[in-house]
Amino acid sequence: MNLLExxxxxKSFGAIHALQGVDLDVNPGEAVGLxxxxxAGKSTLMKIIAGNYPPTAGTIHIxxxxxxxxxxxxxxxxxxxxxxxxxxxxxxxxxxxxxxxGREEKxxxxxxxxxxxxxxxxxxxxxxxxxxxxxxxxxxVQQMSGGQRQAVAIARTRLSDPKLxxxxxxxxxxxxxxxxxxxxxxxxxxxxxxxxxLVSHRMPDVFEVCxxxxxxxxxxxxxxRPIKQTSPEEVTGLITxxxxxx
Amino acid sequence: xxxxxxxxxxxxxxxxxxxxxxxALQAIMRTQPFWVxxxxxxxxxxxTFVSDAFLTERNFFNITRNFAFFGIMALGMSAVxxxxxxxxxxxxxxxxxxxxxxxxxxxxxxxxFGFVACMLTAAGIGFVNGVLIAYLRxxxxxxxxxxxxxxxxxxxxxxxxxxxxxxxxxxxxxEWIGGESMLGVPNVVWVLIVMTALFWWVWRYxxxxxxxxxxxxxxxxxxxSGIPVEKVVVSVYMVCSMCTGLAAFMFVxxxxxxxxxxGVAQELNVIAASxxxxxxxxxxxxxxxxxxxxxxxxxxxxxxxxxxxxxxxxQQFFVGLFLIIAVLLEQIRNRGGR
Numbered sequence: 001m002n003l004l005e006x007x008x009x010x011k012s013f014g015a016i017h018a019l020q021g022v023d024l025d026v027n028p029g030e031a032v033g034l035x036x037x038x039x040a041g042k043s044t045l046m047k048i049i050a051g052n053y054p055p056t057a058g059t060i061h062i063x064x065x066x067x068x069x070x071x072x073x074x075x076x077x078x079x080x081x082x083x084x085x086x087x088x089x090x091x092x093x094x095x096x097x098x099x100x101x102g103r104e105e106k107x108x109x110x111x112x113x114x115x116x117x118x119x120x121x122x123x124x125x126x127x128x129x130x131x132x133x134x135x136x137x138x139x140x141v142q143q144m145s146g147g148q149r150q151a152v153a154i155a156r157t158r159l160s161d162p163k164l165x166x167x168x169x170x171x172x173x174x175x176x177x178x179x180x181x182x183x184x185x186x187x188x189x190x191x192x193x194x195x196x197x198l199v200s201h202r203m204p205d206v207f208e209v210c211x212x213x214x215x216x217x218x219x220x221x222x223x224x225r226p227i228k229q230t231s232p233e234e235v236t237g238l239i240t241x242x243x244x245x246x
Numbered sequence: 247x248x249x250x251x252x253x254x255x256x257x258x259x260x261x262x263x264x265x266x267x268x269x270a271l272q273a274i275m276r277t278q279p280f281w282v283x284x285x286x287x288x289x290x291x292x293x294t295f296v297s298d299a300f301l302t303e304r305n306f307f308n309i310t311r312n313f314a315f316f317g318i319m320a321l322g323m324s325a326v327x328x329x330x331x332x333x334x335x336x337x338x339x340x341x342x343x344x345x346x347x348x349x350x351x352x353x354x355x356x357x358x359f360g361f362v363a364c365m366l367t368a369a370g371i372g373f374v375n376g377v378l379i380a381y382l383r384x385x386x387x388x389x390x391x392x393x394x395x396x397x398x399x400x401x402x403x404x405x406x407x408x409x410x411x412x413x414x415x416x417x418x419x420x421e422w423i424g425g426e427s428m429l430g431v432p433n434v435v436w437v438l439i440v441m442t443a444l445f446w447w448v449w450r451y452x453x454x455x456x457x458x459x460x461x462x463x464x465x466x467x468x469x470x471s472g473i474p475v476e477k478v479v480v481s482v483y484m485v486c487s488m489c490t491g492l493a494a495f496m497f498v499x500x501x502x503x504x505x506x507x508x509g510v511a512q513e514l515n516v517i518a519a520s521x522x523x524x525x526x527x528x529x530x531x532x533x534x535x536x537x538x539x540x541x542x543x544x545x546x547x548x549x550x551x552x553x554x555x556x557x558x559x560x561q562q563f564f565v566g567l568f569l570i571i572a573v574l575l576e577q578i579r580n581r582g583g584r
Contacts, residue, residue, distance in 0.1 A: 073472055088470045090463030092530035093456075101460055102471035104453050114451035 002061070003028050003163055003195050004049070004080075009058035011044050018044040020219045021058070026164060031186060031196040033206035033227070036216035037239050042199050045216070046166055049197070050082045051075030062163075081157035082166045089141045089152055096124035096137035099155045127155040131185050147178030154185050164195045171205050183209050203232045215239055278524030278576060279536045285568075286543050289550055297553035303430070305549070311432040313519075313538070313545035315493050315500075316512060318438050320519040320537035321445050322489030325482050327520050328462045330529025331379065331386035333483065335371065335393035336490045336516055340509030341401040343367040344494040348410035348504040357416035357423075365491045371397055372487025376480030394513070401506040411503040424499020434496045438538055441489070446534035458482055462529030518565060519544055522572040543568060 004026040011019040019041045026032050036042050048055050051069030060067050062078050069075045072082075089098050097120070105116040105123070124137040133151035135144065141152060150170055157165050167186070171179045179202075186209045189196050200206050206213055207227060215223040215238040222245045223230075223238045237243035274280050293300040319336055326333045347364035351357065371393060378389045413420050423433055448455040457478050460468040469475045498504045521527065522543055523536025547564045551557075 072470070076472075082470075084470065088464070088467035090460045090467050090530070092463035093460060097456065097460075098467075101456075101468070102473045104456060106453065113453070114447075115453065115456060 002026065003030075003063060005059075005061035005064075006045075006049070007059045007061070009045065009048060009055045009060075011041075011048060011053075012056045017219050019048075019055070022216070022219075022221050024214060024221065024224070026195045026197060028163065028195055029190055029193040030212065031190055031198060031210045033210035033213040034197055034199045034216065035201075035203075035206060035213060035235060035239055039218075040216040040239075041219040042216055043168070044219075046082075046168055046197070046199060049075065049080060049164075050166055051080075076160065076162075079160075079163035080166065081160065081162040081164070082168070083150075083153045083157060083170060084168055089149060091142040092140065094138055094140055095128070095135050095144070095148075095152050095155075096120045098141055098152050099124045099127065099137075099159060101156070103159060124155065127158050130158070131155060131188055133181070133185070145178060146175065147181035150178070150182045151185060154189070162194065164197065165189055166197050166199075168199045169201065170198070171200060171202055179205065203235065206235075207232060217241060276579070277533060278522075278572065278579075279533050279539045281575060282522055282524070282536075282539050282543055282572070286539070286546055289543075289546055293550050293553065296550075300550070300553055305553075307427070307430075307432065309542075309545050309549050310435045311500075312548075313541040314432065314434040314438040315497050316515050316519060317538040317541035318434075318441055318493040318496070319490050319512070319516045320523065320541050321441055321534070322486035323516045323520045324445075324523065324525040324532050324534075324537050325458060326386075326486045327517075327525040327527060328458055328529060328532040329479055329482050330462055330527070331479070331482070332390060332517065332527070333375065333486050334387065334390040334513050334517075335375065335397055336486065337509040337512035337514075338394045338397035338401065339368060339371050339487055339490045340494045340497070340512060341504075341506050342371065342397045342404075343491045344498045344504040344508055345401045345405040345410065345506055347495060347498055348413065349404065351413040351416065351420065352410050354414045356414075357420050360413070360416070360420070361495060364495050365488055368487040368491025368494070369484050372484035373480060375487070376483035379483065380476040380479035398506070405504075405506045407506065409503055409505045420499045421502050422499075424496045425502070434500065437492065437496060441492070442534055442538050445537075449532055449534050454478070454481070459530060459532065462531070464530075515541075515544065515565075518569045522568055524572075524576075526576065540572075 002025045004024070006022060006024040009019055009022040010017070022041070022045060024032075034042055034045070047053060049060070051072045051074050054068065054070070060069070067078055069078070090101065093101070100120045105119045106113045107116045121137045128135045128137065128151060131151055131154060133148065135148045135151045141149060144152070154165070170182050183205060186196055186198065198206060198210060210227055212224065212226050213230060213235060214221055215235060217239065223235075234243060238245070299305055323333060323336065343364045346367045347360045350363040351360040375390055375393055378384045379386050426433055428436060449459070457468065457473050460471070460473060461475055461478060465475055494509070497508065519540035520537055521540070523538070523540030524533045525531060525536060544565050547568065548561050551561055551564065
């Protein structure tokens with residue numbers, strides 16, 4: 001059974017059809033690369049899966065059950081976590097505080113609840129260790145490199161042990177060494193049987209970590225094939241339209 | 247990467263996860279309140295040579311009592327500034343809630359009713375400010391500037407432009423709370439101490455405090471994390487207003503009378519105290535001890551000029567100077583930190 005099953009997803013904004021009948025399947029432990037030029041509909045599709053807005057038509061099945069998301073929190077409750085492109089971190093807080101933001105660990109003393117800093121530091125430390133990242137839970141995010149910030153953003157998603165992690169351009173705007181770090185993080189997610197959808201412009205990254213690649217062009221899916229049966233050249237052709245469909 | 251380097255990396259990881267980047271002392275030395283405190287000690291030291299009257303118990307009693315009123319207000323203001331907001335209406339609100347308090351007690355109600363009426367008035371104004379800013383997305387500066395005019399006008403209307411000095415059956419208790427002292431410390435200073443401790447706890451240990459900091463740091467991130475950003479922002483403006491209500495309650499008891507003219511231009515002192523105490527107008531930075539320390543510095547300047555025989559017309563000059571230095575210091579620290 002597929003973890004995520006999209007059927008005939010269509011999204012219109014007035015006269016503009018951002019998506020037209022897109023089907024997409026994702027299995028547990030699988031990384032799917034979602035590629036396409038600017039305006040091809042990648043972001044729209046991500047936002048629909050993340051529950052930011054509902055599709056105009058089409059269905060979403062999670063583990064075989066039909067699901068509708070009214071709000072992002074519904075998607076999160078269904079086991080979908082999102083790593084946003086701008087990472088959505090608070091620079092003025094520590095790494096641990098960011099990981100637990102909105103889901104703080106608390107202790108109780110009589111009627112008073114208070115933040116359990118110790119547990120949060122420890123758990124965040126464990127998460128970073130699992131991700132084999134050198135991020136320190138007590139450091140302010142302000143002082144961190146792009147790769148460390150990625151690790152914080154990904155550790156956030158691990159907190160609820162999601163089934164599917166959506167990643168929007170995680171390797172844009174970071175250094176080469178940090179890209180390797182982030183790709184390692186994605187490998188780690190796959191090893192622990194989490195599914196990943198990776199939206200990226202960077203061909204080498206997709207070919208490095210993904211098992212399958214889906215290409216969108218002008219709101220339609222024009223290809224969806226295992227990474228081993230395609231090549232960067234073919235995918236580029238599909239994105240630009242030089243190759244009609246595969 | 248070989249197995250061995252991985253191994254050493256793992257060990258380094260192990261040791262750094264539990265370690266703080268700086269020692270506790272270093273961490274304190276990086277904060278603004280620390281340096282303002284150093285400035286206070288320095289001025290104090292100089293003043294002991296300048297004036298014999300400075301280091302007297304009486305003088306300290308006066309200084310602490312004088313800054314306690316707007317120190318309490320600055321605690322709430324710091325919370326608002328932490329969300330990258332501002333509340334210009336606190337001076338007017340001081341008059342409005344003070345007048346409501348006076349009217350209720352003058353009418354023969356007990357002190358508890360007066361207190362509740364005072365706090366409800368303050369909470370109401372804060373609620374309106376907060377809803378306009380959080381839900382209708384109006385700029386805090388303009389919204390609270392409007393409220394500055396509205397609250398002052400309301401204070402004039404409900405007081406019918408008269409002074410209130412009769413506080414009904416609980417007059418003595420009321421004036422004792424505002425004006426007297428316990429263990430040689432003015433009651434209002436006790437209130438400031440308790441409130442500062444409370445805010446210290448809130449910023450460090452409460453979920454609300456953590457959320458307010460997060461909103462100040464990155465409101466989008468806070469929203470995406472599932473924090474009810476709008477509700478928290480409304481509550482922040484209510485907290486700020488209620489600190490003002492509390493200060494008004496103490497102040498009216500202290501002076502033994504209330505007119506609709508109290509608190510004029512007080513918002514400037516309160517904001518200056520917060521900023522000198524380390525609150526960053528860009529949001530995301532707050533220290534509980536910053537508000538009383540900033541307020542203390544301002545009052546100390548006033549007191550020192552007085553005792554040194556310098557014309558009191560210079561007072562605002564030095565307050566302004568320290569405000570600018572405080573902002574400048576913060577800039578320099580930030581540049582150094584990155």
